Amino acid sequence: MNIKLEPVNESNRDAVLALSVREDQPFVAPNEASLREADETNEEYPGVARPFAICADGTLVGFCMFSFAPEEKDPAERYWLWRFMIDSKYQDKGFGKAALQQILRYFRDNGADRLYLSTEPENEKGLHLYHGAGFRETGEVCGDEIVLMRMLTGPRRIIRNIYGVDVDGIMRIRGKKGYGVSVAVLDEDDDLHTYCSGSARFGEDRPVRPDTLFQAGSVSKPMFAMTLLRYADKGLIDPDADISGVVPEFVRRGPVSFAALLSHTAGYNLHGFPGYPALHEELSLEDVLSGKGNTPKLRRIRPCGAQHMYSGGGITLAELAFTRITGTTLREAFRKEVAGPLELAHTGYFQPLPDELVPAAAFGGRLGLKEDPEHGYHYYPEHAAAGLWSTPTDLAKAGIALSRSYQEGGFLKKETARRMMSPVMDDYGLCLYVWDSEAREDTVAGHGGENRGFLTSWVFSLTKDLCVTVMYNNVTEAADEGMDDISCGIFKYGLE
Numbered sequence: 001m002n003i004k005l006e007p008v009n010e011s012n013r014d015a016v017l018a019l020s021v022r023e024d025q026p027f028v029a030p031n032e033a034s035l036r037e038a039d040e041t042n043e044e045y046p047g048v049a050r051p052f053a054i055c056a057d058g059t060l061v062g063f064c065m066f067s068f069a070p071e072e073k074d075p076a077e078r079y080w081l082w083r084f085m086i087d088s089k090y091q092d093k094g095f096g097k098a099a100l101q102q103i104l105r106y107f108r109d110n111g112a113d114r115l116y117l118s119t120e121p122e123n124e125k126g127l128h129l130y131h132g133a134g135f136r137e138t139g140e141v142c143g144d145e146i147v148l149m150r151m152l153t154g155p156r157r158i159i160r161n162i163y164g165v166d167v168d169g170i171m172r173i174r175g176k177k178g179y180g181v182s183v184a185v186l187d188e189d190d191d192l193h194t195y196c197s198g199s200a201r202f203g204e205d206r207p208v209r210p211d212t213l214f215q216a217g218s219v220s221k222p223m224f225a226m227t228l229l230r231y232a233d234k235g236l237i238d239p240d241a242d243i244s245g246v247v248p249e250f251v252r253r254g255p256v257s258f259a260a261l262l263s264h265t266a267g268y269n270l271h272g273f274p275g276y277p278a279l280h281e282e283l284s285l286e287d288v289l290s291g292k293g294n295t296p297k298l299r300r301i302r303p304c305g306a307q308h309m310y311s312g313g314g315i316t317l318a319e320l321a322f323t324r325i326t327g328t329t330l331r332e333a334f335r336k337e338v339a340g341p342l343e344l345a346h347t348g349y350f351q352p353l354p355d356e357l358v359p360a361a362a363f364g365g366r367l368g369l370k371e372d373p374e375h376g377y378h379y380y381p382e383h384a385a386a387g388l389w390s391t392p393t394d395l396a397k398a399g400i401a402l403s404r405s406y407q408e409g410g411f412l413k414k415e416t417a418r419r420m421m422s423p424v425m426d427d428y429g430l431c432l433y434v435w436d437s438e439a440r441e442d443t444v445a446g447h448g449g450e451n452r453g454f455l456t457s458w459v460f461s462l463t464k465d466l467c468v469t470v471m472y473n474n475v476t477e478a479a480d481e482g483m484d485d486i487s488c489g490i491f492k493y494g495l496e
Contacts, residue, residue, distance in 0.1 A: 060087075064103060066080065219388060226412070258321070266311070364452055446459035
Protein backbone atom coordinates (compact mmCIF):
# COMPACT_ATOMS: atom_id res chain seq x y z
CA MET A 1 0.00 0.00 0.00
CA ASN A 2 1.59 3.26 -1.18
CA ILE A 3 0.21 6.19 0.86
CA LYS A 4 0.86 9.75 -0.29
CA LEU A 5 -0.20 13.08 1.20
CA GLU A 6 -1.08 15.51 -1.56
CA PRO A 7 -1.80 19.18 -0.77
CA VAL A 8 -5.43 20.16 -1.31
CA ASN A 9 -5.70 22.44 -4.36
CA GLU A 10 -8.22 23.38 -7.01
CA SER A 11 -7.70 20.10 -8.87
CA ASN A 12 -8.69 17.84 -5.94
CA ARG A 13 -10.72 20.14 -3.67
CA ASP A 14 -14.13 18.99 -4.94
CA ALA A 15 -13.15 15.34 -4.54
CA VAL A 16 -12.03 15.99 -0.96
CA LEU A 17 -15.34 17.75 -0.25
CA ALA A 18 -17.18 14.65 -1.47
CA LEU A 19 -15.55 12.43 1.18
CA SER A 20 -17.55 11.56 4.28
CA VAL A 21 -17.53 9.24 7.28
CA ARG A 22 -20.31 6.92 8.42
CA GLU A 23 -23.40 8.32 10.11
CA ASP A 24 -22.41 6.67 13.40
CA GLN A 25 -19.16 8.68 13.49
CA PRO A 26 -20.15 12.19 14.65
CA PHE A 27 -16.66 12.96 15.93
CA VAL A 28 -15.22 14.21 12.62
CA ALA A 29 -16.01 17.68 11.30
CA PRO A 30 -17.22 17.86 7.68
CA ASN A 31 -14.38 18.48 5.24
CA GLU A 32 -16.14 21.60 4.00
CA ALA A 33 -15.90 23.11 7.49
CA SER A 34 -12.26 22.03 7.82
CA LEU A 35 -11.22 23.60 4.50
CA ARG A 36 -13.07 26.79 5.34
CA GLU A 37 -11.26 26.90 8.67
CA ALA A 38 -7.95 26.34 6.86
CA ASP A 39 -8.62 29.27 4.53
CA GLU A 40 -9.54 31.56 7.42
CA THR A 41 -6.51 30.53 9.45
CA ASN A 42 -4.08 31.03 6.57
CA GLU A 43 -5.47 34.48 5.86
CA GLU A 44 -4.33 35.55 9.31
CA TYR A 45 -1.40 33.15 9.79
CA PRO A 46 -0.09 32.12 6.35
CA GLY A 47 1.00 28.52 6.09
CA VAL A 48 -0.12 27.39 9.53
CA ALA A 49 -3.08 25.30 8.33
CA ARG A 50 -1.97 22.55 5.96
CA PRO A 51 -4.77 20.43 4.40
CA PHE A 52 -3.87 17.22 2.54
CA ALA A 53 -5.67 14.62 0.48
CA ILE A 54 -4.77 11.06 1.51
CA CYS A 55 -4.19 8.87 -1.53
CA ALA A 56 -3.54 5.11 -1.57
CA ASP A 57 -2.03 3.76 -4.77
CA GLY A 58 -3.42 6.79 -6.60
CA THR A 59 -6.94 6.56 -5.13
CA LEU A 60 -8.31 9.31 -2.86
CA VAL A 61 -9.29 7.60 0.41
CA GLY A 62 -9.23 10.33 3.06
CA PHE A 63 -8.33 13.78 4.28
CA CYS A 64 -6.12 15.27 6.98
CA MET A 65 -5.16 18.75 8.07
CA PHE A 66 -2.23 19.92 10.16
CA SER A 67 -1.53 22.92 12.29
CA PHE A 68 2.14 23.72 11.71
CA ALA A 69 3.56 26.59 13.78
CA PRO A 70 7.21 25.86 14.73
CA GLU A 71 7.76 29.46 15.87
CA GLU A 72 5.31 29.11 18.78
CA LYS A 73 7.00 29.46 22.17
CA ASP A 74 4.92 26.71 23.79
CA PRO A 75 5.80 23.27 22.36
CA ALA A 76 2.17 22.23 22.87
CA GLU A 77 1.07 24.86 20.33
CA ARG A 78 3.47 23.96 17.50
CA TYR A 79 2.44 20.73 15.83
CA TRP A 80 -1.11 19.34 15.73
CA LEU A 81 -2.97 16.77 13.70
CA TRP A 82 -5.99 18.99 13.34
CA ARG A 83 -8.27 16.77 11.22
CA PHE A 84 -8.07 13.15 10.15
CA MET A 85 -10.67 11.06 8.36
CA ILE A 86 -10.98 8.06 6.05
CA ASP A 87 -13.94 7.93 3.68
CA SER A 88 -16.68 5.48 4.67
CA LYS A 89 -16.02 3.31 1.59
CA TYR A 90 -12.40 2.71 2.59
CA GLN A 91 -12.69 2.15 6.34
CA ASP A 92 -11.62 -1.08 8.04
CA LYS A 93 -9.16 -1.81 5.23
CA GLY A 94 -5.96 -0.61 6.94
CA PHE A 95 -5.86 2.80 5.24
CA GLY A 96 -6.20 4.73 8.51
CA LYS A 97 -3.29 2.97 10.18
CA ALA A 98 -1.07 3.35 7.11
CA ALA A 99 -2.02 7.01 6.63
CA LEU A 100 -1.27 7.80 10.26
CA GLN A 101 2.23 6.41 9.89
CA GLN A 102 2.75 8.65 6.86
CA ILE A 103 1.50 11.63 8.85
CA LEU A 104 4.00 10.90 11.62
CA ARG A 105 6.75 10.66 9.02
CA TYR A 106 5.75 14.05 7.56
CA PHE A 107 6.04 15.80 10.91
CA ARG A 108 9.27 14.03 11.82
CA ASP A 109 10.84 14.90 8.45
CA ASN A 110 9.86 18.54 8.93
CA GLY A 111 11.55 18.93 12.31
CA ALA A 112 8.72 18.25 14.78
CA ASP A 113 9.74 16.62 18.04
CA ARG A 114 6.19 15.80 19.16
CA LEU A 115 2.69 15.74 17.72
CA TYR A 116 -0.60 16.55 19.44
CA LEU A 117 -4.22 15.80 18.59
CA SER A 118 -7.55 15.94 20.39
CA THR A 119 -10.70 13.89 20.17
CA GLU A 120 -13.88 13.25 22.09
CA PRO A 121 -13.50 10.56 24.78
CA GLU A 122 -16.42 8.64 23.25
CA ASN A 123 -14.49 8.18 19.98
CA GLU A 124 -13.47 4.64 20.86
CA LYS A 125 -12.48 3.62 17.33
CA GLY A 126 -10.31 6.70 16.89
CA LEU A 127 -8.68 6.25 20.29
CA HIS A 128 -7.87 2.63 19.43
CA LEU A 129 -6.15 3.80 16.24
CA TYR A 130 -4.23 6.60 17.99
CA HIS A 131 -3.14 4.39 20.90
CA GLY A 132 -1.87 1.83 18.39
CA ALA A 133 0.27 4.55 16.80
CA GLY A 134 1.82 5.49 20.14
CA PHE A 135 -0.33 8.46 21.14
CA ARG A 136 -1.20 8.76 24.84
CA GLU A 137 -3.48 11.05 26.85
CA THR A 138 -1.65 14.05 28.32
CA GLY A 139 -4.32 14.71 30.94
CA GLU A 140 -5.27 18.04 29.39
CA VAL A 141 -8.76 18.69 28.10
CA CYS A 142 -9.52 21.14 25.29
CA GLY A 143 -13.19 22.05 25.28
CA ASP A 144 -14.94 18.67 25.37
CA GLU A 145 -12.02 16.81 23.82
CA ILE A 146 -9.13 14.98 25.46
CA VAL A 147 -5.61 15.80 24.27
CA LEU A 148 -3.18 13.09 23.16
CA MET A 149 0.50 13.40 22.29
CA ARG A 150 3.22 11.28 20.70
CA MET A 151 6.92 12.01 20.94
CA LEU A 152 8.62 11.85 17.54
CA THR A 153 12.20 12.10 18.80
CA GLY A 154 13.87 10.72 21.90
CA PRO A 155 12.12 8.52 24.48
CA ARG A 156 8.39 8.06 23.96
CA ARG A 157 7.45 9.55 27.29
CA ILE A 158 4.34 11.60 27.84
CA ILE A 159 4.87 15.21 28.85
CA ARG A 160 2.14 15.92 31.36
CA ASN A 161 1.82 19.63 32.01
CA ILE A 162 -0.35 22.69 31.61
CA TYR A 163 1.09 26.10 30.75
CA GLY A 164 4.53 24.50 30.99
CA VAL A 165 3.99 23.40 34.61
CA ASP A 166 4.70 19.77 35.49
CA VAL A 167 1.55 19.10 37.51
CA ASP A 168 2.09 15.35 37.94
CA GLY A 169 5.62 15.85 39.20
CA ILE A 170 4.68 18.60 41.62
CA MET A 171 1.64 16.78 43.02
CA ARG A 172 3.41 13.39 43.02
CA ILE A 173 0.65 11.70 41.05
CA ARG A 174 1.28 7.96 41.09
CA GLY A 175 -0.57 5.80 38.60
CA LYS A 176 -4.29 5.43 38.03
CA LYS A 177 -5.33 4.41 41.54
CA GLY A 178 -3.63 7.02 43.71
CA TYR A 179 -4.78 10.53 44.50
CA GLY A 180 -6.01 12.83 41.76
CA VAL A 181 -5.67 16.46 40.75
CA SER A 182 -7.83 18.76 38.63
CA VAL A 183 -6.65 22.14 37.29
CA ALA A 184 -8.43 24.87 35.35
CA VAL A 185 -7.04 28.11 33.91
CA LEU A 186 -9.25 30.82 32.42
CA ASP A 187 -7.57 33.81 30.75
CA GLU A 188 -8.37 37.14 29.15
CA ASP A 189 -9.37 35.57 25.84
CA ASP A 190 -11.89 33.38 27.68
CA ASP A 191 -9.69 30.43 26.76
CA LEU A 192 -10.28 27.62 29.23
CA HIS A 193 -7.54 25.05 29.77
CA THR A 194 -8.06 22.09 32.06
CA TYR A 195 -5.73 19.36 33.24
CA CYS A 196 -6.70 16.20 35.12
CA SER A 197 -4.61 13.31 36.38
CA GLY A 198 -4.80 10.46 38.84
CA SER A 199 -7.86 8.92 40.42
CA ALA A 200 -10.96 10.64 41.80
CA ARG A 201 -11.16 7.89 44.41
CA PHE A 202 -8.07 6.44 46.04
CA GLY A 203 -7.67 2.74 45.27
CA GLU A 204 -9.96 2.83 42.22
CA ASP A 205 -9.18 3.24 38.54
CA ARG A 206 -11.55 6.19 38.25
CA PRO A 207 -9.88 9.00 36.26
CA VAL A 208 -10.40 12.58 37.36
CA ARG A 209 -12.39 14.51 34.75
CA PRO A 210 -12.98 18.26 34.40
CA ASP A 211 -16.55 17.76 35.68
CA THR A 212 -15.51 15.67 38.71
CA LEU A 213 -16.92 17.28 41.87
CA PHE A 214 -14.53 18.19 44.69
CA GLN A 215 -15.30 19.71 48.06
CA ALA A 216 -14.03 23.29 47.96
CA GLY A 217 -13.51 23.72 51.71
CA SER A 218 -13.18 27.36 52.72
CA VAL A 219 -13.60 28.57 49.15
CA SER A 220 -17.24 28.14 50.20
CA LYS A 221 -16.82 31.44 52.06
CA PRO A 222 -16.15 33.79 49.10
CA MET A 223 -18.95 32.07 47.16
CA PHE A 224 -21.25 32.93 50.07
CA ALA A 225 -19.96 36.51 50.07
CA MET A 226 -20.67 36.79 46.33
CA THR A 227 -24.23 35.66 46.97
CA LEU A 228 -24.77 38.07 49.84
CA LEU A 229 -23.27 41.00 47.94
CA ARG A 230 -25.59 40.37 45.00
CA TYR A 231 -28.42 41.00 47.45
CA ALA A 232 -26.57 44.10 48.68
CA ASP A 233 -26.31 45.42 45.11
CA LYS A 234 -30.09 45.09 44.85
CA GLY A 235 -30.61 47.03 48.06
CA LEU A 236 -32.00 44.01 49.89
CA ILE A 237 -29.17 43.69 52.43
CA ASP A 238 -27.01 46.30 54.14
CA PRO A 239 -23.58 44.77 54.89
CA ASP A 240 -22.96 47.38 57.61
CA ALA A 241 -26.28 47.15 59.43
CA ASP A 242 -26.45 45.69 62.93
CA ILE A 243 -27.86 42.16 62.60
CA SER A 244 -27.78 41.28 66.31
CA GLY A 245 -31.57 41.52 66.43
CA VAL A 246 -31.85 38.95 63.64
CA VAL A 247 -29.84 36.31 65.53
CA PRO A 248 -30.29 37.44 69.16
CA GLU A 249 -29.71 34.00 70.68
CA PHE A 250 -26.12 34.07 69.39
CA VAL A 251 -25.27 37.77 69.83
CA ARG A 252 -25.50 38.84 73.44
CA ARG A 253 -23.20 41.80 73.02
CA GLY A 254 -23.88 43.77 69.87
CA PRO A 255 -23.62 45.31 67.47
CA VAL A 256 -22.38 42.97 64.77
CA SER A 257 -22.59 43.31 60.98
CA PHE A 258 -22.19 41.10 57.93
CA ALA A 259 -19.07 43.11 57.05
CA ALA A 260 -17.46 42.28 60.40
CA LEU A 261 -18.34 38.60 60.13
CA LEU A 262 -17.16 38.26 56.52
CA SER A 263 -13.85 39.99 57.30
CA HIS A 264 -13.29 37.80 60.39
CA THR A 265 -13.04 40.85 62.65
CA ALA A 266 -16.18 40.19 64.72
CA GLY A 267 -14.24 38.33 67.43
CA TYR A 268 -15.89 34.89 67.33
CA ASN A 269 -14.44 31.45 68.04
CA LEU A 270 -14.77 28.23 65.94
CA HIS A 271 -11.91 28.44 63.45
CA GLY A 272 -13.10 25.50 61.32
CA PHE A 273 -15.24 22.37 61.14
CA PRO A 274 -14.28 18.68 60.83
CA GLY A 275 -17.51 17.55 59.15
CA TYR A 276 -19.47 14.37 59.80
CA PRO A 277 -19.72 10.97 58.09
CA ALA A 278 -21.72 11.37 54.90
CA LEU A 279 -24.84 9.61 56.23
CA HIS A 280 -24.92 11.47 59.55
CA GLU A 281 -28.29 12.90 60.53
CA GLU A 282 -28.80 16.39 59.17
CA LEU A 283 -28.06 19.30 61.49
CA SER A 284 -29.42 22.83 61.34
CA LEU A 285 -27.32 25.97 61.54
CA GLU A 286 -28.80 26.54 64.98
CA ASP A 287 -27.65 23.06 66.04
CA VAL A 288 -24.10 23.82 64.96
CA LEU A 289 -23.95 27.25 66.60
CA SER A 290 -25.50 25.90 69.82
CA GLY A 291 -22.77 23.27 70.16
CA LYS A 292 -25.07 20.29 69.51
CA GLY A 293 -22.73 18.90 66.87
CA ASN A 294 -19.03 18.04 67.16
CA THR A 295 -17.80 21.61 67.75
CA PRO A 296 -18.17 23.97 70.73
CA LYS A 297 -20.88 26.58 71.05
CA LEU A 298 -20.31 29.84 69.19
CA ARG A 299 -19.03 32.61 71.47
CA ARG A 300 -17.58 36.05 71.00
CA ILE A 301 -14.15 35.90 72.63
CA ARG A 302 -12.63 39.18 71.37
CA PRO A 303 -14.03 42.69 70.94
CA CYS A 304 -15.53 43.36 67.53
CA GLY A 305 -13.04 45.10 65.24
CA ALA A 306 -10.06 44.64 67.56
CA GLN A 307 -8.25 42.03 65.48
CA HIS A 308 -8.50 39.63 62.56
CA MET A 309 -9.39 36.21 63.93
CA TYR A 310 -10.42 33.63 61.34
CA SER A 311 -13.78 32.17 62.31
CA GLY A 312 -15.82 29.64 60.38
CA GLY A 313 -18.30 30.02 63.21
CA GLY A 314 -18.72 33.70 62.41
CA ILE A 315 -19.40 32.84 58.76
CA THR A 316 -22.00 30.29 59.88
CA LEU A 317 -23.64 32.98 62.01
CA ALA A 318 -23.69 35.26 58.95
CA GLU A 319 -25.34 32.45 56.95
CA LEU A 320 -28.04 32.05 59.58
CA ALA A 321 -28.74 35.79 59.57
CA PHE A 322 -28.79 35.78 55.76
CA THR A 323 -31.35 32.97 55.60
CA ARG A 324 -33.59 34.70 58.15
CA ILE A 325 -33.47 38.05 56.35
CA THR A 326 -33.99 36.65 52.84
CA GLY A 327 -36.33 33.80 53.74
CA THR A 328 -34.37 31.39 51.54
CA THR A 329 -31.59 28.85 51.96
CA LEU A 330 -28.04 29.65 50.88
CA ARG A 331 -28.22 26.71 48.48
CA GLU A 332 -31.18 28.24 46.63
CA ALA A 333 -29.88 31.82 46.81
CA PHE A 334 -26.50 30.78 45.40
CA ARG A 335 -28.17 28.86 42.58
CA LYS A 336 -30.28 31.88 41.67
CA GLU A 337 -27.77 34.70 42.14
CA VAL A 338 -24.39 33.12 41.31
CA ALA A 339 -24.50 29.67 39.72
CA GLY A 340 -27.28 30.57 37.30
CA PRO A 341 -25.93 33.90 35.98
CA LEU A 342 -22.35 32.59 35.73
CA GLU A 343 -23.39 29.21 34.29
CA LEU A 344 -21.70 27.21 37.03
CA ALA A 345 -23.24 23.90 36.05
CA HIS A 346 -21.40 21.77 38.62
CA THR A 347 -21.32 23.97 41.72
CA GLY A 348 -23.60 24.22 44.71
CA TYR A 349 -24.02 23.89 48.44
CA PHE A 350 -24.98 20.23 48.07
CA GLN A 351 -25.22 19.21 51.72
CA PRO A 352 -25.94 16.38 52.03
CA LEU A 353 -24.83 15.34 48.54
CA PRO A 354 -27.86 14.05 46.58
CA ASP A 355 -27.71 10.43 45.42
CA GLU A 356 -27.72 11.45 41.76
CA LEU A 357 -24.50 13.45 42.23
CA VAL A 358 -22.55 10.79 44.13
CA PRO A 359 -21.22 9.09 40.93
CA ALA A 360 -19.65 12.41 39.86
CA ALA A 361 -18.00 13.08 43.23
CA ALA A 362 -14.38 12.60 44.16
CA PHE A 363 -13.68 10.91 47.49
CA GLY A 364 -11.47 12.65 50.02
CA GLY A 365 -8.24 10.99 51.02
CA ARG A 366 -8.94 7.38 51.99
CA LEU A 367 -12.38 7.96 53.48
CA GLY A 368 -13.85 5.56 50.94
CA LEU A 369 -11.61 2.81 52.33
CA LYS A 370 -11.75 3.72 56.01
CA GLU A 371 -15.29 4.98 56.62
CA ASP A 372 -17.76 4.30 53.84
CA PRO A 373 -17.02 2.72 50.43
CA GLU A 374 -20.15 4.32 48.98
CA HIS A 375 -19.68 7.83 50.38
CA GLY A 376 -16.01 8.73 50.75
CA TYR A 377 -16.50 12.29 51.95
CA HIS A 378 -17.86 14.19 54.92
CA TYR A 379 -21.15 16.03 55.37
CA TYR A 380 -20.86 19.74 56.27
CA PRO A 381 -24.02 21.42 57.60
CA GLU A 382 -21.97 24.65 57.79
CA HIS A 383 -22.72 25.46 54.14
CA ALA A 384 -21.24 28.97 53.87
CA ALA A 385 -18.10 28.00 55.76
CA ALA A 386 -17.29 24.62 54.22
CA GLY A 387 -20.21 23.10 52.30
CA LEU A 388 -19.51 23.89 48.64
CA TRP A 389 -18.99 21.20 45.99
CA SER A 390 -17.47 22.46 42.75
CA THR A 391 -15.03 21.96 39.90
CA PRO A 392 -11.93 24.00 38.97
CA THR A 393 -13.67 25.12 35.77
CA ASP A 394 -16.62 26.62 37.65
CA LEU A 395 -14.41 28.29 40.24
CA ALA A 396 -12.28 29.77 37.44
CA LYS A 397 -15.43 31.32 35.96
CA ALA A 398 -16.31 32.82 39.34
CA GLY A 399 -12.79 34.22 39.71
CA ILE A 400 -12.90 35.92 36.32
CA ALA A 401 -16.33 37.37 37.16
CA LEU A 402 -14.90 38.91 40.34
CA SER A 403 -11.78 40.16 38.57
CA ARG A 404 -13.85 41.91 35.91
CA SER A 405 -16.19 43.31 38.54
CA TYR A 406 -13.17 44.74 40.36
CA GLN A 407 -11.76 46.26 37.18
CA GLU A 408 -14.90 47.68 35.60
CA GLY A 409 -18.03 46.34 37.27
CA GLY A 410 -20.31 43.64 35.97
CA PHE A 411 -21.42 40.65 38.01
CA LEU A 412 -21.03 42.88 41.08
CA LYS A 413 -21.09 46.65 41.01
CA LYS A 414 -17.57 48.01 40.80
CA GLU A 415 -17.76 49.70 44.20
CA THR A 416 -19.08 46.48 45.76
CA ALA A 417 -16.32 44.39 44.22
CA ARG A 418 -13.70 46.93 45.27
CA ARG A 419 -14.95 46.73 48.83
CA MET A 420 -14.94 42.93 48.80
CA MET A 421 -11.34 42.94 47.56
CA SER A 422 -9.99 45.72 49.79
CA PRO A 423 -8.20 44.40 52.89
CA VAL A 424 -9.93 45.20 56.17
CA MET A 425 -7.22 43.72 58.35
CA ASP A 426 -4.26 41.37 57.75
CA ASP A 427 -4.66 41.28 53.94
CA TYR A 428 -8.23 40.01 54.24
CA GLY A 429 -11.25 41.68 52.68
CA LEU A 430 -14.76 40.21 52.68
CA CYS A 431 -14.07 36.46 52.52
CA LEU A 432 -11.04 37.02 50.29
CA TYR A 433 -7.32 37.29 50.83
CA VAL A 434 -5.83 40.13 48.79
CA TRP A 435 -2.09 40.60 48.38
CA ASP A 436 0.79 41.63 46.13
CA SER A 437 2.24 38.26 45.18
CA GLU A 438 5.94 38.50 44.39
CA ALA A 439 5.93 34.86 43.29
CA ARG A 440 3.16 35.59 40.78
CA GLU A 441 4.44 39.07 39.92
CA ASP A 442 0.89 40.37 40.25
CA THR A 443 -1.73 41.74 42.64
CA VAL A 444 -4.09 38.88 43.33
CA ALA A 445 -7.04 37.75 45.40
CA GLY A 446 -8.21 34.30 46.33
CA HIS A 447 -8.75 31.72 49.01
CA GLY A 448 -7.57 28.27 49.95
CA GLY A 449 -9.79 25.43 51.05
CA GLU A 450 -9.32 22.35 53.21
CA ASN A 451 -11.99 19.83 54.10
CA ARG A 452 -11.40 16.31 55.32
CA GLY A 453 -9.53 14.76 52.38
CA PHE A 454 -9.78 17.75 50.02
CA LEU A 455 -7.54 20.72 49.17
CA THR A 456 -8.33 23.72 46.95
CA SER A 457 -6.22 26.62 45.69
CA TRP A 458 -8.14 29.44 43.99
CA VAL A 459 -6.31 32.62 42.91
CA PHE A 460 -7.20 35.32 40.39
CA SER A 461 -5.57 38.53 39.18
CA LEU A 462 -6.91 41.98 39.99
CA THR A 463 -5.09 43.58 37.04
CA LYS A 464 -6.04 41.24 34.18
CA ASP A 465 -8.33 38.33 33.41
CA LEU A 466 -6.51 35.29 34.75
CA CYS A 467 -7.73 32.73 37.27
CA VAL A 468 -6.03 29.49 38.32
CA THR A 469 -7.84 26.80 40.31
CA VAL A 470 -6.33 23.56 41.59
CA MET A 471 -8.31 20.87 43.46
CA TYR A 472 -6.87 17.70 44.99
CA ASN A 473 -8.37 14.81 46.91
CA ASN A 474 -5.90 14.50 49.75
CA VAL A 475 -4.50 16.75 52.46
CA THR A 476 -0.74 16.99 53.02
CA GLU A 477 1.62 19.88 53.59
CA ALA A 478 3.56 18.93 50.45
CA ALA A 479 0.36 18.98 48.36
CA ASP A 480 -0.61 22.38 49.75
CA GLU A 481 2.79 23.79 48.82
CA GLY A 482 2.67 22.05 45.44
CA MET A 483 -0.66 23.63 44.54
CA ASP A 484 0.80 27.05 45.29
CA ASP A 485 3.79 26.24 43.07
CA ILE A 486 1.44 25.25 40.24
CA SER A 487 -0.53 28.48 40.59
CA CYS A 488 2.61 30.64 40.67
CA GLY A 489 4.08 28.86 37.65
CA ILE A 490 0.95 29.35 35.59
CA PHE A 491 0.69 33.01 36.58
CA LYS A 492 4.25 33.66 35.47
CA TYR A 493 3.59 31.93 32.17
CA GLY A 494 0.43 33.97 31.68
CA LEU A 495 2.40 37.20 32.16
CA GLU A 496 4.88 36.44 29.38
